[in-house]
Amino acid sequence: LRPATDLNSFQGHIRNLQAEINESLRTLSLADQPDYLYTPVKYVLKGTGKRLRPILVYLVGETFSADPGDLLNAGLAVELLHNFTLVHDDIMDADSTRHGQPTVHEKWDESTAILAGDGIYALGQLLISQVKINTLQAIRAFNVATLMVCEGQAYDKEFEHNHNISLEQYFTMIEKKTGWLIGLCAEVGGILGDQDEEVRSHLRSYGINLGKVFQIQDDILEIYGNEKSMGKSLGSDLVAGKQTVLTVLARELFPAEWAGYWRKIQQLEIDEALSELRGYLEEKNILQRARELVDTYDKRARDDLNAAFGGYPHILKEFTDMVINRKK
């Protein structure tokens, strides 16, 4: 991993990091046998994620002049943790496509996917335990975050098809399911940069708030995104009865009207339902309200950055902008 020499070439720096992370994942030292475990593990690691999480570990750590080898190990560890949760979540949510390719349980079967997820998580543990500075603190943060992500996924499942979930409950869910893992990435950058608990706590809060923005946008992209660039079917969360910011807001803002409307569009084919829904959410200013929530948590995330750094590192401003402005 190379530090950014020219901060104006932020895009180039990100592309270099992605390439380095992808290469490291592809060449991770793994046994050849048993095939039953390592073939699907390698399949997952060859996927084409955006690698936002290890990039965040690196960008934060780089700001504190952390050791590049530590940042690589920790970055790979959080990416493996992320992939472990995706492989298992895809089984639980019966999702058949991830990043434009068949999910593990779809390509093989559920047993293969359960075990591949377990193996990927164990590999992540071995990687995080390789960091040379504040090792135990990094390991503990890693595992506390894992438990929070499990809690978030549990809320996600518990709330399925429940028409009484409040915006507050929605935020509890996404804070744990999406926020904590991104919070971990920023925090680990601070741990490897040998920062004190106050700075780490601001960094974690930054990541959690950025994660909330990320999830709200994910929910919006589920309805308004481009199917091809997303690499998955739109509206699948709605079909699965998932809580999304738009449906939760619609219910909170128009409780009586929404129930009837929701029943009505559920009768339609998915494409027609999406088109109907897009019109409704815009007309009722619900999309606008969701975008205001993006702005609220965007601002909180930037305030956290300021508090952590006593200023505003250009490279993390760029990163935050990139996440906030993403189209997929």
Place this chain on the structure above:
Amino acid sequence: LRPATDLNSFQGHIRNLQAEINESLRTLSLADQPDYLYTPVKYVLKGTGKRLRPILVYLVGETFSADPGDLLNAGLAVELLHNFTLVHDDIMDADSTRHGQPTVHEKWDESTAILAGDGIYALGQLLISQVKINTLQAIRAFNVATLMVCEGQAYDKEFEHNHNISLEQYFTMIEKKTGWLIGLCAEVGGILGDQDEEVRSHLRSYGINLGKVFQIQDDILEIYGNEKSMGKSLGSDLVAGKQTVLTVLARELFPAEWAGYWRKIQQLEIDEALSELRGYLEEKNILQRARELVDTYDKRARDDLNAAFGGYPHILKEFTDMVINRKK
């Protein structure tokens, strides 16, 4: 946890340890919410396992005067690791009963069981990271062993319904699936007792060999055990096409005859098939050969103990006898 004051009261010491471990598992500090995660986690932790693994951690550590708090944390951690693998293996093997009660995926569903397993493993990680001596070494041993157990489970799945698995392949599978976790328990006792790598390696080898004995006996009990005291149906591994020491030996010793015989008994009801099989395995001295393998690995385990301790601690002799002589 109290050390054994009277080595003659070994049984009493074991019962005290079991009670203390069960109580600690029951009162483990866990969040109340979300129910979707913690209700099944608590259900698993209230189960009635024999707790052989944490007991082994304790007995080895006690011999080296390790800190009792460390032994308790590490003991709980290995028990959680063990339970995490059981919950996931039970899904993969479609087993509906464990320790006489419904498995998690049977009582709830597969998604619940996947997530409960993940959460239990994360809790185990947090516990092992609480030990105060040689913490990183304990954590690394814990995760190396986890990966080995995943490899073992992968071989187990890969070998299902394969009629060409050799005794050597069978031993590769059980060494990883069953041996490594028990090896970890003995090794962790040595790590917490601040022993050098040579002693730890003998301890790990002891546990791995004891694990092989344990698994061979498990395979024998599958056919010859008492259904009630086992808390599960006999013959279920055979129905699932699993490799067991008896069927692998039968195939190696009587390749031509066994293929036809196996096809024949597969046509029978399970009780009749078991009764037929018991007669055949005894008549052909296959049961006897399996018992000789028990003796071989029993001896290796005891040699490892001698090498680790430069002698033979009474309490570990008693423990080894207890495992070797178990009837369930």
